[in-house]
Amino acid sequence: MQLITKIDEANSHKQARSMIMAGWTARLGQWKRFDQKWEKGLRKAGLEYFHAKEMPNHPFTMKGVKIANDLLMFGLVIRLDRKDYEEVYRASQWGGKVHPDSMYGLCFRYLLAGVLEVGTHEYGANLTLNFTIETGHPNQGAPSEIINRLKKDRIKGTSEFLGSVMPADKKECFGLQAADGLATGAGWSETEEGSTVPLGDVSDVGTIAAVQGRFSVNAPIFRCHITRGDLARLRDDQFALADLRKKFGQQRAAEIADRKAAEAKSVES
Secondary structure, eight states, X not given: OEEEEEEEEEOOSTTOSEEEEEEEEEEHHHHHHHHHHHHHHHHHHTOSOOOTTTOTTOTHHHHHHHHHHHHOSEEXXXXXXXXXXXXXXXXXXXXXXXXXXOHHHHHHHHHHHHHHHHHHHHHTTSOEEEEEEETXXXXXXXXXXXXXXXXXXXXXXXXXXXXXXXXXXXXXXXHHHHHHHHHHXXXXXXXXXXXXXOOEEGGGOOOHHHHHHHHTOSSOEEXXXXXXXXXXXXXXXXXXXXXXXXXHHHHHHHHHHHHHHHHHHXXXX
16 A cells, blocks of 8 residues: 655744644545645635645635545644754764754654554555655755665664655645645644644554544644654664664674685685
């Protein structure tokens, strides 16, 4: 089963207290029906495209929410506070082969984990995750780099489910327009205490059917706030993994050197 998640972000400028990344996930057939309905809705509203920040009070805002809820599978909202990112994650001594993720990259990691959590509950091992992001974003390359690294690491329970990341023009991709609306709306609803809109915690989602009963919606929206503790653990794990790779590389180099020496000795004798 192929699940496609279309992603956008809000509050990515340096003055913003928190970055929000949001995405809608659905099967290919669901996206096709969504695109038809969204395009028809735009035509009726006299719009060429929808951009939430430009059109916060446009009637299509609520129409778009209904189309997404009726036709898509689920949504995800990830929040990362800039102060936590800078004080906890970036404050360490990065260097060498250990490179920190951008805020965009970290948000994508958590969004990917959320999609994987829901997807495996629904489909088990019969699953491929693909992603669509906005073309031209300064951090456009980060999701592909993360996906490729995870594939290369061959992490059981993760790597085998990963597909690809495709960039698209937001004005031409209706799913990105819906993700823009979700990210922008979530950004408006976030406060220091949390979200003013009751959203589910992605860590205990279970199946979509079970969640639908709790939230009385067709396409539930899950939220994850990346905490200072999360950032500390992720930072430490990245350093530990780099050390492990270094030790493995040194051990492998020593084994190759020993084998070559043994082969040379054998030839001499």
